[in-house]
Amino acid sequence: MKYRYSEITPEQTYNKRRKFIKSIGLCLGGLTFGSIPLIDNAHSFESNSELTSYKNITTYNNYYEFGTGKNDPYKNSKNFTTNPWRISIEGEVGKPISFSVDEILSLFPSEERIYKLRCVEGWSMIIPWMGFSLSKLLDRVSINNEAKFVEFESIYNPEQMKGQRYPILDWPYSEGLRIDEAMHPLTTIVTGLYGRELPNQNGAPLRIIIPWKYGFKSAKAIVKIKLVKKMPTSSWMKASPKEYGFYSNVNPNVNHPRWSQTSERVVGGNLLSPRVETQMFNGYGDEVANLYSGMDLKKNF
Amino acid sequence: MLTQINQRYLKIIIFILSLAPIFFIIYQIINSQLGPEPIKDITHHTGKWTLYFIVITLAMTPLKNITKQNIWIKYRRMFGLFIFFYASVHLMTYVGLDYRFDLTDIGDDIIKKKYIFIGFSAWLLLIPLAITSNKRMIKILKNKWKKLHRLIYLISLFGAIHYLWLVKRDLTEPLIFLLVIITLLAFRFKFKNI
Numbered sequence: 383m384k385y386r387y388s389e390i391t392p393e394q395t396y397n398k399r400r401k402f403i404k405s406i407g408l409c410l411g412g413l414t415f416g417s418i419p420l421i422d423n424a425h426s427f428e429s430n431s432e433l434t435s436y437k438n439i440t441t442y443n444n445y446y447e448f449g450t451g452k453n454d455p456y457k458n459s460k461n462f463t464t465n466p467w468r469i470s471i472e473g474e475v476g477k478p479i480s481f482s483v484d485e486i487l488s489l490f491p492s493e494e495r496i497y498k499l500r501c502v503e504g505w506s507m508i509i510p511w512m513g514f515s516l517s518k519l520l521d522r523v524s525i526n527n528e529a530k531f532v533e534f535e536s537i538y539n540p541e542q543m544k545g546q547r548y549p550i551l552d553w554p555y556s557e558g559l560r561i562d563e564a565m566h567p568l569t570t571i572v573t574g575l576y577g578r579e580l581p582n583q584n585g586a587p588l589r590i591i592i593p594w595k596y597g598f599k600s601a602k603a604i605v606k607i608k609l610v611k612k613m614p615t616s617s618w619m620k621a622s623p624k625e626y627g628f629y630s631n632v633n634p635n636v637n638h639p640r641w642s643q644t645s646e647r648v649v650g651g652n653l654l655s656p657r658v659e660t661q662m663f664n665g666y667g668d669e670v671a672n673l674y675s676g677m678d679l680k681k682n683f
Numbered sequence: 684m685l686t687q688i689n690q691r692y693l694k695i696i697i698f699i700l701s702l703a704p705i706f707f708i709i710y711q712i713i714n715s716q717l718g719p720e721p722i723k724d725i726t727h728h729t730g731k732w733t734l735y736f737i738v739i740t741l742a743m744t745p746l747k748n749i750t751k752q753n754i755w756i757k758y759r760r761m762f763g764l765f766i767f768f769y770a771s772v773h774l775m776t777y778v779g780l781d782y783r784f785d786l787t788d789i790g791d792d793i794i795k796k797k798y799i800f801i802g803f804s805a806w807l808l809l810i811p812l813a814i815t816s817n818k819r820m821i822k823i824l825k826n827k828w829k830k831l832h833r834l835i836y837l838i839s840l841f842g843a844i845h846y847l848w849l850v851k852r853d854l855t856e857p858l859i860f861l862l863v864i865i866t867l868l869a870f871r872f873k874f875k876n877i
Binding site (some may be wrong): 438441442446448464502505550551621622640641642644645647649650651652653655656657 | 721723784788792796798
């Protein structure tokens with residue numbers, strides 16, 4: 383069940399609705415206007431003006447499969463096929479299972495989740511995703527006791543993804559999480575953006591978002607979710623092990639070897655916009671800090 | 684051959700053309716054409732043009748040796764000063780616009796981040812070259828002038844390495860600049876007319 387054309391909300395109307403919900407001071411669970419649930423989750427930001435514009439979110443992307451320029455994914459992903467598409471859950475599970483994207487959209491209702499995305503390069507956006515917790519999907523399989531990590535594999539399609547013809551990264555894109563990180567409610571399978579279908583350049587048809595980690599951990603165009611025993615090595619870890627670690631939690635106290643992580647620029651600013659101080663765990667410390675208690679986050683970067 | 688008057692006009696035209704990148708970026712700023720990260724765009728634009736002028740300046744002496752015309756040397760100083768100009772605008776964008784003169788943050792960056800350290804060093808080394816670029820200083824310094832201005836070799840390499848060290852993954856452009864600069868430097872040594 384894809385979002386029908388009649389359900390697509392123009393950006394202005396979308397913002398007006400959110401303003402209305404906020405003004406009546408409700409913290410909603412399931413109240414719907416039309417057929418798209420708008421749930422003000424606990425992490426929503428103060429005002430609508432804080433949301434990064436749809437234009438910026440969809441034309442400023444790091445998606446090297448389509449080229450390394452920020453504008454390349456927008457330009458080069460127009461003919462990318464996202465249907466039919468299947469996602470398998472396999473590895474250390476009782477019985478491997480696979481779903482089509484349509485099945486996933488029917489079985490797991492999406493809600494609005496406004497999260498901050500912080501790129502390791504030092505910029506950030508506030509993005510109104512549509513999605514549901516990954517844990518809901520993982521609950522569909524019985525996970526073996528040996529499973530300690532979850533590995534994500536993205537699609538390999540060098541014909542449609544010209545960037546994959548060059549070894550800029552080890553294709554297909556691969557990422558991973560510890561199992562408790564994967565089961566955390568904040569870890570989201572994303573199905574849409576601004577109440578509409580997820581654009582190709584943002585990771586269609588399905589991607590993962592882990593808001594307290596640097597953006598490269600949030601893999602796009604996922605085809606496989608694998609439960610594994612050993613810590614997986616992600617594409618960026620392979621590319622530059624001293625610069626990109628497994629955890630990659632947003633942390634102003636742990637700099638990238640070549641540049642600082644103490645501040646960031648919010649995308650969409652102008653010449654007079656100041657830098658913003660980077661927050662520990664991208665501001666989600668209350669929800670996730672306990673996952674890392676006792677861990678040396680400089681060593682486990 | 685160009686007459687004296689024509690040479691004068693040509694120099695003025697080339698001077699104005701050398702300012703074109705600044706006119707271009709100002710135009711983009713005024714017309715909000717810079718995209719979602721305007722400060723980064725200005726920083727990259729001015730940084731690139733610093734490197735372009737390094738390449739142009741380094742090409743002057745080899746061109747003189749190949750064509751046996753002195754006119755190239757007449758432009759060498761102007762292009763060299765444009766290196767300093769664009770490097771300074773680049774630095775001011777970073778210090779003033781990006782970090783808004785937060786000297787603690789900036790100082791931290793210079794000490795801890797190697798690409799900023801080498802970039803800043805390149806700019807510092809340009810200062811004595813800019814100050815001693817006029818005829819009077821050439822007369823005063825004589826032999827020492829030539830030696831001092833050989834710093835441009837170090838500055839050029841620092842500039843290229845600065846770019847190489849700051850890109851995330853795609854090394855294509857920085858490597859092209861590095862290759863071109865090394866080739867131009869090799870040219871100088873080959874002709875022994877340093």
